[in-house]
Amino acid sequence: MRAYKINGGKKLEGTISAQSSKNSVLSMLAGAILTDDTVVIKNCPKISDVINMCKILSSLGASVEFDDNDLIINASQVNSFCVDEKLCKKIRTSIYFLGSLLGRFGRAKLCFPGGCNIGARPIDIHIKALSELGVKFDYNEKNISCSKQKTVGDREVVFSFPSVGATINLLLFSVINEGTLVIKNCAREPEVVDFCNFLNSMGAKIVGAGQSEITVYGVKQLHGTKYRPISDRMEIGTFIFATYCCGGKVNITNVNLKNSDLLLDKISNNTCSVAYINDIITITSNNIGEGFDVQTGPFPQFPTDLQAQATVYLSICNGRSIVIESMYENRFSHLNGLKQMGADVHVFKNVAFIQGVKRLQGAKVFANDLRGGAALTIAGLCARGQTLMCGVEHVERGYLDYDKKLAMLGASIKTIDL
Numbered sequence: 001m002r003a004y005k006i007n008g009g010k011k012l013e014g015t016i017s018a019q020s021s022k023n024s025v026l027s028m029l030a031g032a033i034l035t036d037d038t039v040v041i042k043n044c045p046k047i048s049d050v051i052n053m054c055k056i057l058s059s060l061g062a063s064v065e066f067d068d069n070d071l072i073i074n075a076s077q078v079n080s081f082c083v084d085e086k087l088c089k090k091i092r093t094s095i096y097f098l099g100s101l102l103g104r105f106g107r108a109k110l111c112f113p114g115g116c117n118i119g120a121r122p123i124d125i126h127i128k129a130l131s132e133l134g135v136k137f138d139y140n141e142k143n144i145s146c147s148k149q150k151t152v153g154d155r156e157v158v159f160s161f162p163s164v165g166a167t168i169n170l171l172l173f174s175v176i177n178e179g180t181l182v183i184k185n186c187a188r189e190p191e192v193v194d195f196c197n198f199l200n201s202m203g204a205k206i207v208g209a210g211q212s213e214i215t216v217y218g219v220k221q222l223h224g225t226k227y228r229p230i231s232d233r234m235e236i237g238t239f240i241f242a243t244y245c246c247g248g249k250v251n252i253t254n255v256n257l258k259n260s261d262l263l264l265d266k267i268s269n270n271t272c273s274v275a276y277i278n279d280i281i282t283i284t285s286n287n288i289g290e291g292f293d294v295q296t297g298p299f300p301q302f303p304t305d306l307q308a309q310a311t312v313y314l315s316i317c318n319g320r321s322i323v324i325e326s327m328y329e330n331r332f333s334h335l336n337g338l339k340q341m342g343a344d345v346h347v348f349k350n351v352a353f354i355q356g357v358k359r360l361q362g363a364k365v366f367a368n369d370l371r372g373g374a375a376l377t378i379a380g381l382c383a384r385g386q387t388l389m390c391g392v393e394h395v396e397r398g399y400l401d402y403d404k405k406l407a408m409l410g411a412s413i414k415t416i417d418l
């Protein structure tokens with residue numbers, strides 16, 4: 001196991017560059033098999049979730065290679081609609097090959113996906129919608145095998161919940177088609193908008209991205225593209241909360257996001273400021289502010305992927321805060337480590353009651369998932385004394401050079417083998 005060894009108490013000062021969005025890039029990797037032309041994803045982060053999706057693409061017969069930071073994919077030799085079971089189980093987004101293999105071959109065979117253990121994460125919304133569109137499923141508790149009728153005419157589906165993954169899968173399934181598909185109550189996340197822009201750059205005809213209703217006008221085929229994904233708003237939000245907790249002034253350059261993507265009104269507070277001008281985000285934190293309440297939900301509500309980082313900040317804010325995690329039933333596991341570091345937190349079902357304390361104490365803590373690991377690292381950065389944050393592999397699924405970027409900002413952090 002590898003750990004971050006952190007000596008807390010340093011301010012964060014300096015400049016780092018934003019990575020491209022993990023959650024945008026992962027959907028684009030699945031989308032690349034919808035054309036025999038070459039697809040280039042510019043400034044693609046070499047994080048382990050991307051590497052694992054690339055392994056699935058290669059196992060299907062695609063050529064995949066990095067040219068510096070650009071990822072070049074050609075799926076003209078893709079000759080299988082069966083996804084390797086071991087690779088499937090490594091990540092949540094292997095489920096995107098359900099939609100893209102159906103879109104390319106009209107058939108798909110894969111097992112249920114893996115991913116962060118933040119909850120049951122069923123795929124019933126995906127399966128219900130695809131079944132309504134004529135996809136025949138044959139599945140047991142382990143595998144999914146399915147096939148679609150020749151084409152789907154003009155149809156509509158209504159999601160029971162604005163699922164990001166189900167929206168992505170329905171887009172992958174329906175872009176190459178003779179009919180029109182209307183997806184109602186779909187996800188509105190910026191990463192979904194980015195994916196629609198990516199598909200449209202390949203010749204798709206998708207209208208309404210970012211709204212609760214998307215219309216896909218099916219086309220005969222897609223062509224290649226060179227596409228620069230949006231920046232990773234969860235990485236940016238993580239550095240915002242890190243700077244809030246440690247104090248200092250941090251610039252994040254090369255930011256490719258709309259102002260409204262960042263939901264700054266939900267993550268700003270009375271003693272810290274976040275300015276976004278041109279492609280630079282400047283975070284200034286003079287001292288610890290008052291606590292505030294958080295309830296996570298689908299975009300444009302507070303993002304669940306920043307909940308763990310926010311709880312660390314609230315654990316050292318003045319006063320009381322309440323955090324309601326509405327999206328996942330097991331996304332408070334980082335609070336065990338935080339309590340070991342002296343946080344005053346009580347959890348009742350999906351609600352965390354937090355009373356701010358003056359200072360956290362360093363401790364040996366364990367990450368259980370990607371965002372929890374990033375959050376416990378922030379706790380170590382602002383705690384008194386030394387922290388060992390164990391389970392770096394969770395963090396490396398979604399953050400490129402997290403420790404190096406923090407060290408560039410003045411943090412005392414390095415990765416060690418335990």
Ligand code: EPZ
Nearest residue numbers: 023093121122123124125126163164165166304305327328
């Ligand atoms: C995406 O996961 C993100 N992952 C998650 O980020 C993010 O937390 C989530 O959207 C919500 O914004 C990627 O984009 C790769 P959902 P996804 O389908 O698609 C329930 C991170 O840290 N649900 O919108 O799996 C589900 O259980 C990761 O970067 C069903 O019940 O999210 C959850 O409670 C973690 N049935 C809620 O909906 C379904 O068929 C949100 O799920 C599908 C989902």
